Amino acid sequence: MAKYSIQVSELFHALADPTRCAIVGALAGGARPVSALAAPFDMALPSFLKHLGVLERCGLIRSRKDGRTRTCELVPERLCEAEQWIAQQRAMWEARADRMVDFVERLHREEQGK
Amino acid sequence: MAKYSIQVSELFHALADPTRCAIVGALAGGARPVSALAAPFDMALPSFLKHLGVLERCGLIRSRKDGRTRTCELVPERLCEAEQWIAQQRAMWEARADRMVDFVERLHREEQGK
Numbered sequence: 531m532a533k534y535s536i537q538v539s540e541l542f543h544a545l546a547d548p549t550r551c552a553i554v555g556a557l558a559g560g561a562r563p564v565s566a567l568a569a570p571f572d573m574a575l576p577s578f579l580k581h582l583g584v585l586e587r588c589g590l591i592r593s594r595k596d597g598r599t600r601t602c603e604l605v606p607e608r609l610c611e612a613e614q615w616i617a618q619q620r621a622m623w624e625a626r627a628d629r630m631v632d633f634v635e636r637l638h639r640e641e642q643g644k
Numbered sequence: 645m646a647k648y649s650i651q652v653s654e655l656f657h658a659l660a661d662p663t664r665c666a667i668v669g670a671l672a673g674g675a676r677p678v679s680a681l682a683a684p685f686d687m688a689l690p691s692f693l694k695h696l697g698v699l700e701r702c703g704l705i706r707s708r709k710d711g712r713t714r715t716c717e718l719v720p721e722r723l724c725e726a727e728q729w730i731a732q733q734r735a736m737w738e739a740r741a742d743r744m745v746d747f748v749e750r751l752h753r754e755e756q757g758k
Contacts, residue, residue: 538659538665539659539660539661539662539664539665540660542656542657542659542660542665543656543657543660543661545652545653545656545660546653546654546656546657546659546660547653547657548653550653551652551653551656551729554733555733555736557737558732558733558734558736558737558740559736559737559740560740560744604733604737606734606737606738609730609733609734609737610734612730613727613730613731613734615665616723616726616727616730617727618672619668619669619672619718619723620672620720620723620724620727622669622672622673623671623672623673623718623720623723624720626672626673626674630674
C-alpha cells in the first residue's frame with residue numbers, strides 16, 4: 531500500500547499543473563512533435579521542455595527522435611494506474627456508505643418490530 | 645477546457661503526496677476523528693494538520709467539530725471529478741487508437757484490392 535501510494539502520488543504530482551494537464555489532453559488526441567505541441571502555449575521552450583521532462587520521468591508520456599524531430603506520445607497504461615487508484619478509493623467509500631445504509635435500515639426494522 | 649484543467653490540477657496537487665494519498669485511503673473506509681486519523685503517521689500534529697488543510701481546501705475532504713473532537717470525511721464527488729478527467733483523456737486516446745487501426749486496415753484492404 532505504501533509503495534503503491536508513492537508511485538501513484540508521483541503521477542498526481544505530474545498532473546498537478548495546468549500546463550501538464552493540457553499537454554496530456556493534447557496528446558490524448560494522438561502523438562505530436564514537440565514543436566507542434568508547444569505552439570499553443572505562451573511559454574519559453576526551455577520551460578515547456580521541463581514540463582515534458584516531468585511527464586516523461588513518471589512515465590505518463592514517452593518520446594522518440596526521428597532525425598531532428600522529437601515526437602511525444604501518451605502512455606495510457608500509466609494514466610490507467612492513476613484512474614484505478616481513485617476508482618478503488620471511491621469503491622471502498624461506496625461500499626462503506628452501502629453498509630451504513632444497511633445498518634440504519636436494520637435498526638429501523640428492529641425498532642418497528644418492537 | 646482551461647478552467648476545468650486548473651480545477652482538476654488542484655485535485656492532483658492535493659493527491660501529489662504519499663501522506664495525503666494515505667489519508668484519502670484511510671477516509672475511504674469511513675469518517676474518522678483527526679486524532680485516530682493521525683495516529684498511524686510518524687509526523688508532528690501541526691504537519692499532519694497542514695496536509696488535512698490542503699485536502700480540505702480543494703474539497704477532497706470536509707470536517708466538522710463536535711465538542712472537542714474534529715471528524716474528517718471524504719467528499720467522493722471531488723474524487724469523481726479527478727477520475728472522470730483521467731477517464732476522458734484515456735477514452736480520447738483509445739478512440740484515436742481505434743481510428744488508427746481502422747485506417748491501417750483500410751489501407752491493407754485497398755492494397756489487396758489492387
